[in-house]
Each structure stands twice: as C-alpha cells, then as structure tokens.
Amino acid sequence: EIVLTQSPGTLSLSPGERATLSCRASQSISYTNLAWYQHRLGQPPRLLIYGASSRATGIPDRFSGGGSGTDFTLTISRLEPEDFAVYYCHQYGSSFGPGTKLEIK
C-alpha cells in the first residue's frame, strides 16, 4: 500500500504571502492519480487540483500543482483570508495524506 506523507504539518503565514505544501508518496505514483483538496471546518472538502497540476472548475489561478513520481507540490501564490484551511493530497482510489493545516500567522 502506498503511503502519502505531507509536510509541513502546520504552516503559519500571513495573507499575501506564498504557501508551498509538499506531498510525498512512499513509491512512485502516476501523476494522473494525484489530487489536492481544501477542507474548511464545517464544510465538505473541495477539489482544487487533479492530475497533479490541473485546476478544478472554478478554482482561482493562485492555486497551482506540480510534481511527479513521488514528490508533489501545491502552491498558493498569494494567500487570501479564505485560504486558511487544511489541505490534503490524495491518490485516487487510495489513501489521503495526513493533511497540512495552513494557519494565519
């Protein structure tokens, strides 16, 4: 079973700053199967990125994804107040990573 790890566990930044979140797989996975989600308290998760780098419908272009093999990245170019949430990477049809909490500094 492929295990996803995310780093950092918590990221403290200010609005307007750039956020870089990492997701590492225990073995190589197809980039087509890697997605990122945003999860705000009290709401269902929201798909941000699928296929490692494709933005889902309605997602602002400040969100971008990249990577391949075992290392993937979600970047938020300029943080907005509504971006502070928990972010998960996910291998389609398998496990989620443990999440990165993005909090206001």
Next chain:
Amino acid sequence: EVHLVESGGGLVQPGGSLRLSCAASGFTFSDYTMNWVRQAPGKGLEWISYISGSSRNKYYTDSLKGRFTISRDNAENSLYLQMNNLRVDDTGVYYCARSGAVSGLESWGQGTLVTVSS
C-alpha cells in the same frame, strides 16, 4: 447543478449495523464512479471505497474490507454503504463524492454523522 445528499447516519452500538444512502441529482448518475470518504473526530480524511457507474468495479481500503459494502441503484440515483460489525473507531462524518471524468473527487455531499457508542 450536482447535488449529493447523504442520510442514514445516527447512533449505533458497537457490533451493530448501519446503511448509509446518498441521493444524487443534477447529473447522469450512471455515468460516474462514486466514492465514500470519512473523517473521524479530530482526524484527517480517509477514503473508504468506490464503485464504477455500472457497479462492475468496486474497491475498498484494505482495513475495511469484509465489514463495509458499497452498492448503487442507478434507477434510483442512489449510492449506498452497508456497514456491519461497527466499532467505536468507525465514528465520524461520512461523505459521498462523485469522481471526476479524469480523476479527483469533484463533488461532495455535506456528510452524515455516524456515532458508534454504547
């Protein structure tokens, strides 16, 4: 507009059973793979299972195989999760989610709360 509404959650004793439902609307249900995902209190997301549009393919996370069964009724636009021999650590919010055409879970319901406790 895609709409997914889960139901069937509630309080159940350890060892009991529960059947969750997800009513889908706003899209051609039989064209899409559907998933169940859960979140225990204070924990992260856990993918449980998915079922293809025709029900031909079903996959489960290893830890839940044998206790949970996914199914669907395309005539009723409904997805189900039969949960047997429930344990305290099955407590959490259970979401149904529609897969995208390529990958990713692109639409989610609001979730239904399952509490396993004596």
